[in-house]
Amino acid sequence: xxxxxxxQNLPPNADEAMVQQVFSKLFLQSLGYExxxxxxxxxxxxxxxxxxxxxxxxxxxxxxxxxxxPYLYMEVKGRTENLTEGHNHYLRHSGQLKQYxxxxxxxxxKWGILMNSLNAQLFRKHGKVVHPSLPSLSFEDSAGLIKxxxxxxxxxxxxxxxxxxxxxxxxxxxxxVINLAAILSKLKKRVLVIDLDANxxxxxxxxxxxxxxxxxxxxxxxEQEDICDIKKTYKFxxxxxxxxxxxxxxxxxxxxxSANDRVINExxxxxxxxxxxxLKALEKAKHEYDYILIDAPPGWRVFSQQAICSxxxxxxxxxxxxxxxxxxxxxxxxxxxxVAQQALRKYGYPGPIALPIFLNNAHSPxxxxxxxxxxxxGKVIRANSRYGINLTPYFYPKKKPRAGSQDIxxxxxxxxxxxxxxxxxxxxxxxxxxxxxxxxxxxxxxxxVA
Numbered sequence: 001x002x003x004x005x006x007x008q009n010l011p012p013n014a015d016e017a018m019v020q021q022v023f024s025k026l027f028l029q030s031l032g033y034e035x036x037x038x039x040x041x042x043x044x045x046x047x048x049x050x051x052x053x054x055x056x057x058x059x060x061x062x063x064x065x066x067x068x069x070p071y072l073y074m075e076v077k078g079r080t081e082n083l084t085e086g087h088n089h090y091l092r093h094s095g096q097l098k099q100y101x102x103x104x105x106x107x108x109x110k111w112g113i114l115m116n117s118l119n120a121q122l123f124r125k126h127g128k129v130v131h132p133s134l135p136s137l138s139f140e141d142s143a144g145l146i147k148x149x150x151x152x153x154x155x156x157x158x159x160x161x162x163x164x165x166x167x168x169x170x171x172x173x174x175x176x177v178i179n180l181a182a183i184l185s186k187l188k189k190r191v192l193v194i195d196l197d198a199n200x201x202x203x204x205x206x207x208x209x210x211x212x213x214x215x216x217x218x219x220x221x222x223e224q225e226d227i228c229d230i231k232k233t234y235k236f237x238x239x240x241x242x243x244x245x246x247x248x249x250x251x252x253x254x255x256x257x258s259a260n261d262r263v264i265n266e267x268x269x270x271x272x273x274x275x276x277x278x279l280k281a282l283e284k285a286k287h288e289y290d291y292i293l294i295d296a297p298p299g300w301r302v303f304s305q306q307a308i309c310s311x312x313x314x315x316x317x318x319x320x321x322x323x324x325x326x327x328x329x330x331x332x333x334x335x336x337x338x339v340a341q342q343a344l345r346k347y348g349y350p351g352p353i354a355l356p357i358f359l360n361n362a363h364s365p366x367x368x369x370x371x372x373x374x375x376x377x378g379k380v381i382r383a384n385s386r387y388g389i390n391l392t393p394y395f396y397p398k399k400k401p402r403a404g405s406q407d408i409x410x411x412x413x414x415x416x417x418x419x420x421x422x423x424x425x426x427x428x429x430x431x432x433x434x435x436x437x438x439x440x441x442x443x444x445x446x447x448x449v450a
Contacts, residue, residue: 001026003023003026003146004142006022007139007142010022010023010079011079013080014079014117015080016076016078017078019076019078019079019116020040020076023117024050024074025051027074027115027117028074030142031146031149031150036056037055037056037063038051038064039063042070042073043105044100044103044105045103045105047100049073049097049100050075051073051074051076052070052073052074052109053074054069054071054108069108071109072109072110072112072153073097073100073101073111073112074112075096075100075112076115077116078116079117079118083115083116083118083119083136085135086388090114090136097114098123101130102130106125107450110124110125111125111133111153112125118138118139119138120139120149121137121350122134122152124152124156124312126160126312126448127450129313129355129447129448131313131352131353132353134149134348135349135350137149148348157286157287158287158288158289159282159286159287159289159291160312161286161292161310161312161313162292162293162311162312162314162448163294163310163315164176164180164315164316164317165308165314165315165316167304167328167332167336168298168318168322168325169298170322171317171319171325173295173298173317174200174206176360176413179429179430180291180293181193181293182236182247182430183430183441184444185247186245186430186437189290189291190288190290191247191289191292192228192248192249192250192285192288192292192293193247193295194250194293194294194307195250195251195252196252196294196295196304197296198254198257198297203249203252204251204252206428207428209234209249211251211252211253211257212250213253213255214253214254214255215253216253216255216256217253217255217256218230219277219278220256220277220278221272222277224281226284227281227282227285228288231249231250232249234246234247256303275347276344276347278309279310279344279349295307300336305340309352313354313355314337314353314355316329316358317357317359317413319359319361320361320369320373321373326377329357329380330381330384332354333354333384333389333394334384334387335384337351354394355447356393356394356395356397358410358411358446359410359412360412360413361412361413364414380395381395395410396408411446413443
């Protein structure tokens, strides 16, 4: 039986067992996996994922027998389970798949598929990040679904695009980008940093690098398609260091600054720039870098929208002593990201997801200040519930209400990592201050690397 025949034979209300028995293995075969390259009910700790697969490499390496080093998991659901993005069923089942992918037994797994024979979606694992690699696709176009999924699996990109954003300014976005780039470079990761805040250009100034002169304009207007063509390199060396460290940078563009007499205004940009413009310009870079970090300007205009639409994930810093930064963090997740996702899905892109919000504090808060902050966060969570978004996991990722946990701790970078002297020295704090180094190493391990 072929895949399309199996689809026709499934009843509209086929349960999980029937989809698993009649359809799921045929789907894996259509993705290029033979019977001896698949294993059903694959043990992941105390639970089992429906399928684990990996290509065999020879007669002595048969995955069906060895069950070693799986490459892809697939979780199967019944047709009555709604896998539309954002639906409660989808959120629950995609969360379950994410748990499988991040389990200690899953170090070699790079991909996950969630499917119910009506829809299927491919997820990618990059370090500790799991994000959609494709939008949820319908089996009404089974050939297109299979082609898109196989292309991603068989030609994986190495880079993860992380946009650092808050609609509110003054929360340390640029400091975060610079020090994340620095610590990742010390971990031997290939890093590209993009400064999209043309009005400020603080990132280049902090590294003692001048603004670009029209290069980003050429990218946004499609005159140049590869962002790697306009990159510069920042290097740091010190006699006490065994190695030189550094990363590549795409600098803010002077011609996009409102201080420039020839400024390209917002209306003109909107006429020419598509949601995916910068995203497509990053295609080659995703094969050359491990991490692409974008410093997004505040507000919700063309440059911030391009930064968000280009991202796989969005990292949102906030301040404990700044109510508006907390409110805007919630607004970003509940309102802005869904707009970007909807715009991009029309063109076959899944759109970005949010990572948990973290505190980027300018000084050490008191218990009383923390209490005030938690009360404010409660109001933000309740205010945004009308958009159908539960923000609790984004503010309190370690809280497990089903287990009765009251853990309302937040991920944070303490005040010692927010060091103003770095700008004067034109050196990321990670490279010259041990405390800064350790704080950002903790942040990177919290979000990105094992």
